[in-house]
Amino acid sequence: MGIGKALRPFIEFAGTATNPADLADILGETTGRMGYDYFALTHHVDLRDAPPSTIRLHSYPDRWVEYFDRNGLAASDPIHRASQRTAIGFAWRCVPQMIPLTPADRRILALATDHGIGEGFTIPAHVPGEANGSCSFATANGRPLPPDNSAQAQVVGSFAFEAARRVWQVRGAETDARPRLTDRQRDCLIWAARGKGDWETSVILGISEDTVAQHISQACERYGVQKRTSLMIHTLFDGTISFADIARR
């Protein structure tokens, strides 16, 4: 299929970018090749109060971005609001069907046009527990969207945002000092976190009850904690287990 072959280089390069400048270069090049003039990769946060892990990468005209930030427009940007209503990319001309637009919204859209930004396509990026964000591709005012490449923009936008999450260390830096559990220790821990006793877990995993207790006790040692509930909290917040692992149903 055509899409896969054309995008593999982008996906590989985006996956290896280690700093914002590299990612901007790769994204800028791909933006042009797809037939757009601008890209904007951003968390939907007012930059005036944002933590350092806030993603912001774009090729919009500087004057527009300065105006946008100076007036705190991130808080009311209609494109950002519309991106919360869908899981896939959407053209800006569809926004009036997605959310109610106020006069202030139409003013922001008109201002963007005045600053040289024409039509656009936005791919939402929603990771639970993190600020909402998106990757947008836009044309210069007067130029139409490139035909028929919404699927391509979708893939590029998604991989670009994920690369940005890695570069900006949105989840915190990976350090070697973080304790690591074996698969079995983690398995036992997850069932305990789901409320199963050691005997139930031993039945589920097909090992002895003593072994289950041992795995959990060794995992506690690796984290330097006495109680298994402390272990559960540590591992939840360092990503060893996820809230999805212990979700109901």
Added chain:
Amino acid sequence: MLHLIEGTRPHLEDAVLRNMFEARKRVFVDLLGWDVPVLAGRYELDQFDTADAIYLVVTDGHGGHRASARLLPTTRPHLLDTMFACLCDEPLPRGPTVHEITRFCLERSLPACDRRAARDELVSALARFGAGYGITLYTGVAEPGWIEQVLSFGWRARLLGAPREIGGKRLGAIAIEIDAETPGLLERAGISGTLCFAGEVSDAA
């Protein structure tokens, strides 16, 4: 007793916090059926229970839970901006003096009038804490029954947008203005608290 717990990684070593997370499970999961994670079958905590969260907890003399609420800074991802932004018809309030009230929890096992007293203590504490901490606005997401109560407490509270159905539940976003007058406004409406934070001196003393 009234506890203010902030700046600490989530943990269960402290009885007050432990009892609070257990109460949250009994209320939000067992009673209200929320689809939220439960730890070890006993505690309800989620990805927002980080060191950035501030907890106000009303307890009996032994640290037993009576009422609690979690405050989240709006300068970081929180519930309203990450999951319920569609409930705001106006720009979502955010900033260093805006905090979101979440997991407002009343102890199920209390008789109705004690539960109401605990509720009033917590609401009063939220107002006094907010005013003292420099908070100018609380935001929150709630179901219509609770929204109606919040709007009737006497403080300056309003809806941020029309309530909508999300995931089968009707929800609305609210904002509550906080300033030095707020505790007085609450008292005039019959909501008052007698408990002090540790270190706080009561006017009545």
